[in-house]
Amino acid sequence: MEKVVIMGAGPAGLSAGYHLAKNALNVTLLEADRQVGGISKTIKYKNYYFDLGGHRFFTKFEEVDRLWKEVLGEAFRNTPRLSRIYYNNRFFNYPLTPVNALSGVGIADTAAILLSYLKARMFPYEREETFEQWVSNRFGKKLYSIFFKTYTEKVWGIPCSEIQAEWAAQRIKGLSLSTAIRNALFKPKNTNIKTLIDQFNYPVYGPGMMYNEMSRRIERMGGIINLNSRVTRVNHENSVIKSIEYVDGNGHTFKEEGDHFISSIPLTELIGILHPAPGKEVAGAAQSLSYRSIITVDVIVNRREVFPDNWIYIHSPEVKLGRIQNFKNWSAQMVPDPDKTSLGLEYFCTENDNLWNMADYELFRLASSEIEKIRICKASEIEDYTVVRVPKAYPVYAMGYQRHIAVIREYLKSFVNLHLVGRYGLFKYNNMDHSVMTGLCAAKKIMGESHALDTWDINTDEEYQEEKREDGGSGREELQPVRLLGKQA
Ligand SMILES: Cc1cc2nc3c(=O)[nH]c(=O)nc-3n(C[C@H](O)[C@H](O)[C@H](O)COP(=O)(O)OP(=O)(O)OC[C@H]3O[C@@H](n4cnc5c(N)ncnc54)[C@H](O)[C@@H]3O)c2cc1C
Incomplete structure (x- = not known):
C-alpha cells in the first residue's frame, strides 16, 4: 500500500489525510503543535473556548460543504451574524x-x-x-x-x-x-440574495471541534497523527522526495519515508529545510516573502451581555486594538457560565516586534485599558485572561510577491511526489474552504484521479466572502x- 506523509495537521493536511485514509491509503501526519487544527484550532481555557480570531464556515465548493457536514452533523449549526464597525464611540453596520x-x-x-x-x-x-x-x-x-x-x-x-x-x-x-x-x-433589492452577511455555519464548540473530529476519524481508520513533531528536513534525490526528518517534544529526531509527501507548512520554511538546498535565486525568493501575525488577548468578563455582535472591527485610531470577538454570540456552548462573557481582543503585529515581545501581563494591561477607553466594558469587570500569539497569521501580498512565488513554484514543480496545499503551503491569503479543497485535490492526485485540479490553480475566490446568491453566483x-x-x- 502506498504511504503518504503529510506535513502539518491544519484544515488542509487533515482534509488530505481524511480523504486518503477513507480510501485505505497509509497516512502519517506530522504536526509541530500540541493540537491539530492549525490557525483554525480552538483554545480551551478553564472550560471557555476561544478561536484564534472567529472562524466562520462558508464555501461555494459543494464538496467541502458536504465534508464539513459529514464530519460534524448536527453539531455544525447555522448561526446568525452581526458584525459592526466601531469608530468615534459609534457603531456602523458592517458590511x-x-x-x-x-x-x-x-x-x-x-x-x-x-x-x-x-x-x-x-x-x-x-x-x-x-x-x-x-x-x-x-x-x-x-x-x-x-x-x-x-x-x-x-x-x-x-x-x-x-x-x-x-x-x-x-x-x-x-x-x-x-x-x-x-x-x-x-x-x-434582489430577494434571491441569500447573504453571508446574515448567517454562517459554526461548530457548537468552535472550529477546533471540526478538525479534532477529523483527526479522530483518521486515527480510527488506521492513520497516524504525531503531535509535537516539527519537520526539520526534507531529503530529496533526482527530483524525488525520499524522506523527511522531524523532531519530537523531547528533542529526538526521527526519519519518515514515504511514496508521496504533502506539505501544508509555510512555503518559506519548506524551502529552508530542503536537503540538498535549492540555489540562491529560489532561497532569495523565499526570503522575500513575509507574514503578519496576531496576538489574541482572551478575556473573561463578569457580565452576562457585553454587546450583541459576533465581532466588532475597531477603527478608533486612539487604540491599537483591531477587532473584538464575542464568543457566546458565535455559540452559547463556548462559555460555560451564562452570566459571563468571553471576548477575544485581537492585535495585529509582526513577529518579534514590540507588541509581540511584550510580556503576557503587559499585553493584558494594554488590552484591558483599551477596552475600557473605548467603553466596551470596564477593566475591573475582567476576571481572567490568557494570551495566544499566532505567528504567520497572514501572508503579506507585498509589491512583487507574485514574482517570488513564480520562482519557487517553478523550482518545486520538478519534484514528482511533492504536493503543496493550504494557506502557507501555497502562500495564499485564503479561507478554510480553500485549504480543505487543496487538501482534497492533492489526495485525489495521489490516488491517480487525472481530472483533479492542480492545487496552485484553486482560487481563493474572495468575492463571495460577504455575499452569495442562492443561484450560486457571486453577487x-x-x-x-x-x-x-x-x-x-
Ligand atoms: C484571525 C484569522 C481569522 C480567520 N477567520 C476565518 C474565517 O472566518 N473563515 C475561514 O474560512 N477562514 C478564516 N481564517 C483562515 C483560516 O484560519 C485558514 O485558511 C486555515 O487555517 C488554513 O489551514 P491550513 O491547513 O492551510 O494552514 P494552517 O491552519 O496554518 O495549518 C498548518 C499546520 O502546519 C503546522 N506546521 C507548520 N510548520 C510545521 C513543521 N515544520 N512541521 C510540522 N508542522 C508544521 C502548523 O502548526 C499548523 O498546524 C482566518 C485566519 C485568521 C488568521
Whole structure:
C-alpha cells in the first residue's frame, strides 16, 4: 500500500489525510503543535473556548460543504451574524451601507464627507500609486480616513500611503461613493440574495471541534497523527522526495519515508529545510516573502451581555486594538457560565516586534485599558485572561510577491511526489474552504484521479466572502465599498 506523509495537521493536511485514509491509503501526519487544527484550532481555557480570531464556515465548493457536514452533523449549526464597525464611540453596520454610514457620523461629518468627495472628484490625485490615493479618489479623503485608513493600517502595520494601489483596486473593484449611494438608494433589492452577511455555519464548540473530529476519524481508520513533531528536513534525490526528518517534544529526531509527501507548512520554511538546498535565486525568493501575525488577548468578563455582535472591527485610531470577538454570540456552548462573557481582543503585529515581545501581563494591561477607553466594558469587570500569539497569521501580498512565488513554484514543480496545499503551503491569503479543497485535490492526485485540479490553480475566490446568491453566483454587484475591511482579517 502506498504511504503518504503529510506535513502539518491544519484544515488542509487533515482534509488530505481524511480523504486518503477513507480510501485505505497509509497516512502519517506530522504536526509541530500540541493540537491539530492549525490557525483554525480552538483554545480551551478553564472550560471557555476561544478561536484564534472567529472562524466562520462558508464555501461555494459543494464538496467541502458536504465534508464539513459529514464530519460534524448536527453539531455544525447555522448561526446568525452581526458584525459592526466601531469608530468615534459609534457603531456602523458592517458590511457598510452608505446611508447608515452617513447618518451615523452626524451632520457635520456627513457634510465634510460630501465636500471632500466633491473635492476628490474635481482635483483627484493624478497618479494612483498608493492605496490612499486610489481610495481617496473614489470616496474622498474624509470617508477614506474614517472607514479605510485606520483598520487597514492596523492590519498591515504600514501607512496606507505605502500600500500599493493595485491592492485596493483588486478588492474594491469599480465602486465609488457615488455608485455606492446610487445602488443603496435606487437599486431594487434582489430577494434571491441569500447573504453571508446574515448567517454562517459554526461548530457548537468552535472550529477546533471540526478538525479534532477529523483527526479522530483518521486515527480510527488506521492513520497516524504525531503531535509535537516539527519537520526539520526534507531529503530529496533526482527530483524525488525520499524522506523527511522531524523532531519530537523531547528533542529526538526521527526519519519518515514515504511514496508521496504533502506539505501544508509555510512555503518559506519548506524551502529552508530542503536537503540538498535549492540555489540562491529560489532561497532569495523565499526570503522575500513575509507574514503578519496576531496576538489574541482572551478575556473573561463578569457580565452576562457585553454587546450583541459576533465581532466588532475597531477603527478608533486612539487604540491599537483591531477587532473584538464575542464568543457566546458565535455559540452559547463556548462559555460555560451564562452570566459571563468571553471576548477575544485581537492585535495585529509582526513577529518579534514590540507588541509581540511584550510580556503576557503587559499585553493584558494594554488590552484591558483599551477596552475600557473605548467603553466596551470596564477593566475591573475582567476576571481572567490568557494570551495566544499566532505567528504567520497572514501572508503579506507585498509589491512583487507574485514574482517570488513564480520562482519557487517553478523550482518545486520538478519534484514528482511533492504536493503543496493550504494557506502557507501555497502562500495564499485564503479561507478554510480553500485549504480543505487543496487538501482534497492533492489526495485525489495521489490516488491517480487525472481530472483533479492542480492545487496552485484553486482560487481563493474572495468575492463571495460577504455575499452569495442562492443561484450560486457571486453577487459581486452587491459589494460594499469597504468590503476589504472585513476580508477575514
Ligand atoms: C484571525 C484569522 C481569522 C480567520 N477567520 C476565518 C474565517 O472566518 N473563515 C475561514 O474560512 N477562514 C478564516 N481564517 C483562515 C483560516 O484560519 C485558514 O485558511 C486555515 O487555517 C488554513 O489551514 P491550513 O491547513 O492551510 O494552514 P494552517 O491552519 O496554518 O495549518 C498548518 C499546520 O502546519 C503546522 N506546521 C507548520 N510548520 C510545521 C513543521 N515544520 N512541521 C510540522 N508542522 C508544521 C502548523 O502548526 C499548523 O498546524 C482566518 C485566519 C485568521 C488568521
